[in-house]
Amino acid sequence: MTHAVIAGAGLAGSLAAGYLARRGYSVQVFERRGDPRAANAGEGRSINLGLSARGMRALAGAGLLDDVLARSVPMRGRVVHHPDGTTAFQPYGVAEHQILHSVLRRDLNALLVDAAETQHGVKFHFGHRLDRLDRDTPAVRVVDAATGAATEIAADLVVGADGAFSTVREQLQQGRRADLHREFLDWGYKELTIPTDVDGRPRVRLDALHVWPGEAAMMVAHPNVDGSLTCTVFAPFEGDPSLATLETPAAVRGFIRRHFPDAEALMPRLVEEFFDHPVGQLTTVRTAPWRHAGTVVLIGDACHAVYPFYGQGMNSAFEDCLVLDECLGEHPTDVSRALAAYERRRRPHTDVLADLSVRNFVELRDRVHRPAYAAKAAADRMLNRLAPRAWTPLYTMVAHTTVPYADALARARWQDRILRYSAVLAAAGAAIGSYAAARRRSGRR
Secondary structure (H helix, E strand, C coil), rough: CCCEEEEECHHHHHHHHHHHHHHCEEEEEEEECCCCCCCCCCCCCCCEEEECCHHHHHHHHCCCCCHHHHHEEEEEEEECCCCCCCCCEEEEEEEEEECCEEEEEHHHHHHHHHHHHHCCEEEEEEEEEEEEEEEECEEEEEECCCCEEEEEEEEEEEEEECCCCCHHHHHHHHHCEEEEEEEEEEEEEEEEECCCCCCCCCCCCCCEEECCCCCCCEEEEEECCCCCCEEECCCCCCCCCCCHHCCHHHHHHHHHHHHHHHHHHHHCCCHHHHHCCCCCEEEEEEEEEECCCCCEEEECCCHHCCCHCCCCCHHHHHHHHHHHHHHHHCCCCCHHHHHHHHHHHHHHHHHHHHHHHHHHHHHHHHHHCCCCHCCCCCCHHHHHHHCCCCCCHHHHHHHHHCCCCCHHHHHHHHHHHHHHHHHHHHHHHHHHHHHHHHHHHHHHH
C-alpha cells in the first residue's frame, strides 16, 4: 500500500485525505491545532463560507454533498443595506439552482474529518506540527505539541495543505528557483454575531448574504442553520476610522452606528464579542512550483491563498482535491506526471482568481450599492435569460459553473467589449436620428 502524509487537517487537507484513501493510499494527517470537533474550536476568527458549484462538485465526487447541504442555508442573493436604513435584494442568478449555500467553517471541517476517518487507513494526529520535510525521500519530521517528542515518518507522497504560511511550501521550494508573492490587505476583520430574536426567529431575512458596503468600513453576514448570522466587520488596521481606534465600548458603538446604522440593534452582544474576538488578517499567495518530482505537492491556501471577497477560497481548494484525484487517476503508474498535470491545469486559473478576489473587494466596498452596479447586473441577467448559451455574467461563471477562472474572465471581457460597442452604436444611431429629425423640421420651415 502506498503511504501519504498530509500536513494540515483544515478543509482541503481533510477532503484530500478521503480522496487519497479511495485511491488506495494509507493516509496520516498531521495538524498543529486541536481537533476541530472539540467545543469552541476556532471560534472568533472564522469567516463563514459560501459553497458554490466548484466546491459542490468536489464534495459530490467524495459522496459528501448531501451531508454538507443538510448543514447549510441556501442564499439566493445578497441584501444590500444602505446608509439610510433601506435595503435592496440582488439575486445571485436567474436559474433556481444558481444560489450559494452558507455553512459554518467549523461544522464543515468536523464533517470532513469524520468522513475521512471512516475510510480505511486514514488517521488524524492533532496537536502535531510538521517540523521538517525531506522532499526527495520523501519524509517528514513531526513534533507533538504536548510532549515535544519528534517523530520521523517516511511516505510515498507528502501533501502540503498547511495554509498560507505553509511549512511544506517553504521547504519544498528551499534552494530552488521558486517564486513566492504574498500580499497582505491593509484591512483586517472581526467576527460578530446577529443572534435570533427573543422568540427564536431570525432578525433579518435568512435566505441571503447581507452586505453593508462602505469605502471606510464594510460588513457581511452569513446565515446559519439555527437562524443566527455570523457577521464579519472589515476595516483598515490603521488610520481614522480603523480597528486601531476601537479601544472603548463607546468607540465600538459609535463606529457601528456611523457605518452600519441599522446593524447595532441586531447585535445585543456587540461590545462583548468585539473585544472577545481577535483581529484577523487577510493575505494572497501566488507561488511556483507547486510540486517536487512525484513526492510532494501543494493544495489550497498553501499554493493559492486569496482574499475572501469572491467566496472562492474554499471552493477552489476543494476543486484542487478533485483535479488532483483526476490526475492521479489519469496517470496511475506515474505520480510525477500526475502532479505536473495537476499544477498545469490549476495554477494559471488560481492566479486569475487572486486578481478577481481583489477586484471584488473593491466592488463590494465601493460599488455594490450604486445604481450603475445594479443596472449592469440587471442587464447581464436579462441578456442571460434571452441568450443563455451566448451570454453568461462573470459572477455566474465563477460561482455557478466550473468553467476555469481564466476562461471565465476572458469570456466576460469579450462580453463587456460587445456591450460597449453596442452602446456606442446605439448612441451614434440616436445622434444620427436626432440630426435627421432636426433637418426635416428645418426643411418644413
